[in-house]
Amino acid sequence: xxxxxxxxxxxxxxxxxxxxxxxxxxxxxxxxxxxxxxxxxxxxxxxxxxxxxxxxxxxxxxxxxxxxxxxxxxxxxxxxxxxxxxxxxxxxxxxxxxxxxxxxxxxxxxxxxxxxxxxxxxxxxxxxxxxxxxxxxxxxxxxxxxxxxxxxxxxxxxxxxxxxxxxxxxxxxxxxxxxxxxxxxxxxxxxxxxxxxxxxxxxxxxxxxxxxxxxxxxxxxxxxxxxxxxxxxxxxxxxxxxxxxxxxxxxxxxxxxxxxxxxxxxxxxxxxxxxxxxxx
Numbered sequence: 001x002x003x004x005x006x007x008x009x010x011x012x013x014x015x016x017x018x019x020x021x022x023x024x025x026x027x028x029x030x031x032x033x034x035x036x037x038x039x040x041x042x043x044x045x046x047x048x049x050x051x052x053x054x055x056x057x058x059x060x061x062x063x064x065x066x067x068x069x070x071x072x073x074x075x076x077x078x079x080x081x082x083x084x085x086x087x088x089x090x091x092x093x094x095x096x097x098x099x100x101x102x103x104x105x106x107x108x109x110x111x112x113x114x115x116x117x118x119x120x121x122x123x124x125x126x127x128x129x130x131x132x133x134x135x136x137x138x139x140x141x142x143x144x145x146x147x148x149x150x151x152x153x154x155x156x157x158x159x160x161x162x163x164x165x166x167x168x169x170x171x172x173x174x175x176x177x178x179x180x181x182x183x184x185x186x187x188x189x190x191x192x193x194x195x196x197x198x199x200x201x202x203x204x205x206x207x208x209x210x211x212x213x214x215x216x217x218x219x220x221x222x223x224x225x226x227x228x229x230x231x232x233x234x235x236x237x238x239x240x241x242x243x244x245x246x247x248x249x250x251x252x253x254x255x256x257x258x259x260x261x262x263x264x265x266x267x268x269x270x271x272x273x274x275x276x277x278x279x280x
Contacts, residue, residue: 002089002090003091004090005093013089024051024052024140025048025050025141025143025145027052027144028053029053030186031075033077038085039176041053041082041085041087044145051089055090055092056091056093056131058131060131062127063121071186072187075092098131103130103134107126109125109126110159115241117153120265125152136166136168144171148175149184149276151245151276158170175276181200183202183275188271202235202275206262208225208228209262210279238265239263242261242279243263263276264276
């Protein structure tokens with residue numbers, strides 16, 4: 001595996017390979033890699049000639065400085081994992097490399113950034129849009145792979161690509177879970193033993209919400225989720241919404257299960273975790 005730390009060097013490499021009509025699959029990450037990330041790498045390798053992974057903890061998508069400081073960083077371990085799965089290229093730039101000067105670009109994200117994650121993480125998605133667009137311009141991938149756990153992010157990035165005519169196909173990949181149902185996340189490593197034991201309840205309540213969607217109203221499902229989470233120790237609900245998968249608008253009455261997805265954010269102790277479930 002080749003590792004590039006500068007934009008100029010990776011662009012030179014990509015330019016040489018683009019001339020050979022070689023397809024590039026791209027997996028942008030913030031590091032602290034786990035099996036979910038590796039599943040994206042595996043798919044990118046299977047569907048493209050070259051797989052490029054980036055590792056960059058993007059400061060401008062964090063609205064909480066403490067969260068940024070505490071975000072796990074394990075570059076040496078990440079490199080070991082990427083070598084083990086035969087990733088072709090790692091791009092691991094510094095903050096100064098990506099932001100030699102502050103980037104104050106504001107993107108029109110069609111209002112998709114204003115609720116759920118956007119409501120509780122001010123300017124989060126604009127920060128995501130800034131870095132993703134930069135990375136796409138550097139890497140010039142044919143396809144880019146994102147996990148469906150960050151569902152709102154996926155919808156926002158698809159909108160960004162369409163709005164700004166970025167020539168890349170966005171591939172959504174299924175959530176990878178632990179055996180007990182907990183969605184894989186780099187933040188899981190920060191859970192205490194007690195918090196880790198309770199965290200699978202997030203997926204359990206989503207499964208129950210899906211089951212109830214066949215017989216109960218949206219408000220009844222929301223009340224059930226809120227009451228059951230609030231009755232559990234160590235877990236605090238930030239939001240639970242049932243939304244349209246394309247527009248992210250709240251659904252008041254379920255008419256078509258194929259259009260519905262339930263999204264949740266909770267704090268387990270001080271660790272913020274998100275998850276979702278399709279209602280179809």
